[in-house]
Amino acid sequence: MFKEAVIDGLWKQNPGTIQLLGLCPTLAITTSVVNGLSLGIATMFVMMIANSSISPIRRFVPDEVRVPIFILVIAALVTVVDLSIHAFAEPLYKALGIFIPLIVTNCIVLARVESFASKNPTLPSFYDGLFMGLGLCFVLIILGGMREFLGQGTLFSGFDLVFGEALSGVSINFFDEYSGFLLAILPPGAFLGLALLIALVNWIDQKE
């Protein structure tokens, strides 16, 4: 059960490269590692609590109106997360901005609730949310890394702004004079980057 959730979430059913759900934030926010990581964590958190709070109440939800109720629960949870981040982690809120409320519309959250949590007990649902979220988080980080490296010639820049001054040393600048590869930062770079990533995953899968 645990192992399955890990393998499914991180590789076999990875939301970012296999299920291709929730692409809007995946493509929009991944201009740097720190952005990808931040949104990844926020989404993972929402998926975790959405799955594990809907699973226990699944028997009380009438089939006919399950989707509106799921959306209601997810929207309420996201609003709680949004308010909490705004209050307790303001730099993170600034970095993510509109993309936190938009987690509500991220289809991966509803997809996991609908296809997994509404049919399974609480603990497996929790694992499912956690590892699906983690899988998406990894994709966001890798995509963010690719785009940041190509676009700005840096990696991990801005970590100190989001996660505190202590991390100001982790930023790596690869080139002294780098004018930037604009395409990577702009939206087309997100599509191309994700395409390359999916191609890589498929290539590895086929080799086996």
Add this chain to the structure above:
Amino acid sequence: MNNFIKKNKIVGRTVLVMIIFGVFFSTILQFVYNETNPIILKSEAEAKERLLLQVVSKKIYNNDLINSYIEIPPNQRLKNKAVIKGYVAKKENKVTAVILETRAPNGYSGEIKILVGIDAEGNILGTRVIKHQETPGLGDYIDINKGEWINIFTASSLKNTSQLEWAVKKDQGKFDYMSGATITARAVIVAINEALIYFKENKLEMGIDV
């Protein structure tokens, strides 16, 4: 008849469940909102003051800057569409600087909002772009996080820079710009120039009688 009751039972149950969920989560949201709102307001005020501190230094004032402002009606100089606040910095009750928010409507992609700190003699103390949507890697050098360019205005004034010099070097002006993104620099320069003119025309209202 039986069918009718059966149908209504389903409807009634669904409505009831939805109401319960709605009420339950509204209560939770209300609670979280009440808990977080004061913290959010406080950190927003702090963020605002940090922003103001970027254009005027803490040394030149000792009043409560956030609550010391004049209301600026919409006008053609600052290009504001609603009433905005102009902050007045005072030391020993004497006005030492004002902070104006000015807009450049003609950026390369949309409006650019700029904060300009001006001392009582009309010299620029500092400038910061607070909102823009310029192209990353091209026009975004106006942002302090991307470069030092925005600091070239410090110490300029209408007296030491003639109206013709308020332009990029390419247009025989005084100010540097990054090639490839001249439109952005032009827009910012005009907006800052307009802010100085607004200051000159309205300084009596701000409590400066020179």
